[in-house]
Amino acid sequence: MSFTIARTVEDALAAMATGARPIAGGTDLVVGARHGKAPLPSALVAIDRLRELKSCERTADGVSIGALFTHHDIETHPLLTTVYAGLADGSALVGSPATRHVGTIGGNIMNASPAMDTGAPLAVMGAEVELRSLRGSRRVPIEQLWTGPGRTCAEPDELCVAVHIPAPGERANSAYLRLEYRRAMEIAVVGAAAFVALAEDGTIAALRVGLTAVSPTIFTGDLLGQVGRSVADAAAVAAELSSQQATPISDVRASDRYRRHTVGVMARRAVEAAARRAAGETIDIPVNRAIGIGAAS
Amino acid sequence: MSVSTAPRFVRADGPDKVTGSGRYTADLTLTGALVAKFKYAGISHGRIARLDTSAAKAMPGVFAVLTQDDVPDVRFGPFVQDRTLFARDVVRFEGEVVAAVAAVDAATAQRAVDAIVVEYELLPVVNDVEAALTPDAPLVHPEWASYGAADALVRDRNDASFASIAKGDVQRGLAEAHTVVRSRYVADGCHAAPIEPRAVVAQWEGNKVTIWSSTQVPFDARSGVCETLELPNNRVRIIVPHLGGGFGGKCGFHYEAHVAALARATKRPVRLVFNRREEFVAPDRRREGIVYEFETGVAADGTITARRAKLLIDNGAYTADAGFFSQIAAMHALGPYRIPNARADAHLVYTNHQPSGSVRAPTAPQTCWALESHTDEVARAIGMDPVEFRRLNAVDTGGEGPSGQTYGEIGVQQCIAEATTGAGYGQPLPDDEAIGVAIGWWPSFSVPSGAYVKLDGDGSGQIITGAQECGTGAVMTLRQLAADELGMDAEAFELVYQDTSVAPYDMGATGSQTLFNNGRAVVAAAGQIAEQLRNLAAEQLEASPADIVLAEGRAHVAGTPDRGIAIAELAGIAAGGELLIGHGSGMPPGPPPLVGSSCVGDLGMAAWVAPQFSCHAVRVKLDRDTGVVRVLHVSAAHDSGTIINPVGAQGQVEGAVLMGIGQALTEGTTYDEQGRQRNAALLEYKLQTCADAPPIDIHFVQIDTPDAGPRGAKGLAEAPNVATAAAISNALAQLVGAPVRQLPMTAERVWDAMNQEAQP
CATH class of the missing domain: 3.30.365.10 (Aldehyde oxidase/xanthine dehydrogenase, molybdopterin binding domain)
Structure with missing residues (x-):
């Protein structure tokens, strides 16, 4: 087994070109190996010291988040918690404070779990992932990245270096909720994110919904037919369509029947919360605690 | 006494544990120590057709591979001698130990375990307590009649211990009732889940063995080693370093003899440390699942005229300390009520599940949940406020309980008053919130000690x-x-x-x-x-x-x-x-007399020295769209006699309440069709976390109790775990419109109940 510490991105890419797998927080790779999910790869390259991947910067058309930005960084970042609130909703729900301090956005995306909490919000916001290798660099729309549970379209030598999110524009924002049975150390039973843009009269100008843990990958859909309708109507339709189009499994966490029902509830609440934010209201991060499951009285 | 003004002192083991200087069993290192690992059955019921350890024994770095052939052929068990250290001929649950390996390191030990060849002839799996008692059910122990057992036990085929408590004439009491309410409830099994998985280290010097073990009961562990390895007490020494939690899960004799046998065979110290899955699957310490049927008759004024209860308790594959569960569960099924005509029949039923054993107030939280949910049904059937119904019918000082015991000074009525006042019972609430109330009880155990x-x-x-x-x-x-x-x-x-x-x-x-x-x-x-x-x-x-x-x-x-x-x-x-x-040492107080009742399968669990009483009032909030329940506030009142260490007592109540919330809502073991656990991991077995903990108000009702312990103290560690799930159930039933009849009352089960899907 080999373990290399990368000092530059190029170090990391060189190691990956020879078959090494990148490791940052280790919250999926190490935990998975301990639980016998998959053995640790025989060659690892540690990328956790690469400062250039820890940034979060405004760009001309939105924001670029370095792959090593942690969930804690995201849930406390002034720009992300306001303009890109759905992502902060997701990061704030991951694991425990300890997990959130070491777990990174890049790792979460590339782990490609259908139950990941940042996937649906990134997808509804139209995020793109930047993959880099010694061969060059490319940007992939995030929904095309995931090809199955734990699988992505990235080549083995490609490192996720950043995720780019377009600015939502005026009167637009996002929200993410999940069904959870407890308030820490939890994994989404189902979840839903919504991106809502409002017209000046308060009707829907744009609506996208993304669903967590109800299909092999994050499931997204544009609800074009809702443009011009009221938020309440659109939320009801989003709930109905989400329940219809989900293809959940039955397992020890929930039955398919219950998942199908509750993902609709999450979708409706996500649309409502995103619309309230789009209208200028501040709802605390994560929206789960503020208005959804587990809200205090 | 208010807890905040009571004297405080630092617990002696606190600084060690908080600073990390304390040592637990798994921290011990002894020169030349080997690593132990077990070969488990992996199936729930099968006859061993072939067991071949030769390849494992031949591996470099492997010092010993032991099976039942390598230890004295002793059947043991505190109530029924129905098991052996290693499986003999037949395996009866997935976590049964078939062989043990001692090797130079963990990886070698695991390879050796994997190299042990076992072939089984599969036997039918007994996966359900009701099916297990049907006349043509396969027997978990076909040779049950030949086992040694405690004289008082009443046994029959898959029924390992039958107990009945009867008083008066139930038939007549029901016939004379104004209203009779019948209910059925099902509680799933659950786990103690201590944070420290168990560990055992053994080292021989000459003909004496020292065993470091993460046990709650070192003298029981010693007895087990002495019985199974045929040694006198004075040659076996059990030492317990700091213990990382137990909750009953580390009661009983477990693996001390396996590790001692490995150490003797290898002439080396040997260390066993469980992983989390083993901690879930292997020990005979799961909290028992129970199926309940109740029938209660009440007069027009609300007084109880009669109660009948039938309980089927999942014993699992072997009878650990669960022999007494049938009688104590019967007491809890009748409850702390004045009932002139009462009868509870409880069967401890063999299945091919992991064996049950004492977890914090064994049988009580789930039986209190079932009985108190039923009690609210009874009160509502006659249009009476459930708290008023309890005030009217609960046992009181000088009154007689369902087993014919007359109580001295007891504080159940004060507990009801304190808990409901503390919860604001009766105040207007939002329409997705409700307050549920339940009362519970638990004995103090009077035994020798030095x-x-x-x-x-x-x-x-x-x-x-x-x-x-x-x-x-x-x-x-x-x-x-x-x-x-x-x-x-x-x-x-x-x-x-x-x-x-x-x-x-x-x-x-x-x-x-x-x-x-x-x-x-x-x-x-x-x-x-x-x-x-x-x-x-x-x-x-x-x-x-x-x-x-x-x-x-x-x-x-x-x-x-x-x-x-x-x-x-x-x-x-x-x-x-x-x-x-x-x-x-001092002479332990003897049991109080019982008058007018008859007990079958009597193990002394119907006559309670210094009984403890409690009332919990819990405010919950229901998300009607999803069935997710959140506990907002708990008001817990306890008569556990004099509180000597208020800080410790407060910690006991808080911890037990949180454990009770978990048992109520998220903690339950589910089995596959072959009787194997489906959620033997902390991600899927949902313990409550600190983030879930509601404010908990604690009220100690301190009264002068006859025959109590020092300064009038009773016990406390288990009592606060009894009534929480029941109170949550009674709050939920108000919001749902009907009880949720299966424990844990998971979000999906609540949602099913709201949508009137089939309940058990």
Whole structure:
């Protein structure tokens, strides 16, 4: 087994070109190996010291988040918690404070779990992932990245270096909720994110919904037919369509029947919360605690 | 007494645990130690057709591979001698140990385990308690009749222990009732889930073995080793380093003999450390699933005329300490109520599940949940407020309980008043919130126990106790008792525990019995030293021993505090003459009489010494769209007698309530069609977290209890775990419009109940 510490991105890419797998927080790779999910790869390259991947910067058309930005960084970042609130909703729900301090956005995306909490919000916001290798660099729309549970379209030598999110524009924002049975150390039973843009009269100008843990990958859909309708109507339709189009499994966490029902509830609440934010209201991060499951009285 | 104003003292093991300087069993390293790993059955029921360990034995680095052929052929068990150390011929649950390996490191040990060849002829799996009692059900133990067993047990095929408590004429009581309510409830099994998975280290020196074990009951562990390896008590020494939680899960004798046998075979120290999955699957300590049927008759004025209850308790594949569960569950099914005509029949049923064993108040939380949910159904059937119904029917001082015991001064009515007031019962609430109320009870266990106390020449003291600290703080509180007896400061005493070759017997951290019984022992032991000190002081001060007062670290003559001498100085004098050594045990109080009832399968669980009472009132919020329930506030009132260590007592109630919330809502073991656990991992077995904890208001009803422990203390560790799930259920039933009839009341089950899907 080999373990290399990368000092530059190029170090990391060189190691990956020879078959090494990148490791940052280790919250999926190490935990998975301990639980016998998959053995640790025989060659690892540690990328956790690469400062250039820890940034979060405004760009001309939105924001670029370095792959090593942690969930804690995201849930406390002034720009992300306001303009890109759905992502902060997701990061704030991951694991425990300890997990959130070491777990990174890049790792979460590339782990490609259908139950990941940042996937649906990134997808509804139209995020793109930047993959880099010694061969060059490319940007992939995030929904095309995931090809199955734990699988992505990235080549083995490609490192996720950043995720780019377009600015939502005026009167637009996002929200993410999940069904959870407890308030820490939890994994989404189902979840839903919504991106809502409002017209000046308060009707829907744009609506996208993304669903967590109800299909092999994050499931997204544009609800074009809702443009011009009221938020309440659109939320009801989003709930109905989400329940219809989900293809959940039955397992020890929930039955398919219950998942199908509750993902609709999450979708409706996500649309409502995103619309309230789009209208200028501040709802605390994560929206789960503020208005959804587990809200205090 | 308000908890916040009570005296506080730092628990002796606190700094060690908080700073990380404390050592747990898995931290021990001994020169040349080998690593132990087990080969488990992996299937729930099968006959061993072939067991071949030769390939494993031949692997480099493997020092021993043991099976039942390598240990004495002894059947053991505290109530029914139905099991052997390793599987003999047949495996009866997935976590049964078939073979054990000792190897140079963990990886080698695991490879050796994987190299053991076992072929099974599969046998039909008994996966359901109701099916297990049908006439044509396969038998888990076809040879059951030939097993040794406690004389009082009533056994029949898959029924390992039948108990019945009966009083009056139930048929007539039901016939005379104005209204009769029938209910069925099903509780799933669940787990103690201590944070520290168990560990055992064994080392032989000559013909004696020392075993370090993460056990709550070191003397039970010693008995098990002695019985199965055929050794006398004085050659087996059990030492318990710091224990990382137990909750009952580390009661009983488990793997100490397996590891000792490996150490003997290899002539090396051997260490076993469980992983989380093993902790879930292997030990005979799962909280038992139970199926309940109730029938209660009430008169028009709301008084109970009769109750009938039938319980089928999942024993699992072997009878660990669950032999008494049928009788204690029967008591809980009748409940702390005045019932003139009562009958509860409880069967402890063999299945091919992991064996059940004592977890914090065995059978009580789930039986209280079922009975108290039923009780609310009864109250509503006659249009009576459920709290008023309990005030009317609960046992009270001087009243007679369902087993024919007449109670002395008890505080159940005060508990109802305190808990409901603390919860704001009756106040208007939002339409997605409700307050549920339940009452519970639990005995104090009166058993033998011993301790030594000594004061050394420098005036510092040691308490050498057989009691085991599992986190409750009970052993910690012994310092206070000794100090008070001697007029000294608790900090002047160090505790020496737990070492079975050093201290006298104690039953261990089980049955909330430590303070009740070992407290009595420590007070008696300290009393002997107090007498020695009075005699010494009397000589020094030229006074009568009867006039000497021990207070604030000094001995002085009554009425003249200036005429005194420091206890440390007296200890120095004693060090040159007769040493200051006390030993104590004290006679445990005997059981109260039962009048007018008859008990079948009587193991003494129907006559309760110093019974404890409780009432929990819980406010919950229901998300009607999803069935997710959140507990917003818990008001817990307890009559556990005198509270000696208020901080420890508060911690016990808080922890037990949180455990009760988990049992109510998220903690349940599910089985596949072959009787194997589906959620033997902490991600899928949902313990509550600190983030889920609601505010918990605690009210101690302290009354003078006859036959209680030191200073009127009863037990406390288990009682606060009894009524929480029941109170949550009763709040939920108001919001749902009907009870959720299966425990845990998961979000999906609540949602099913709201949508009137089939319930069990």
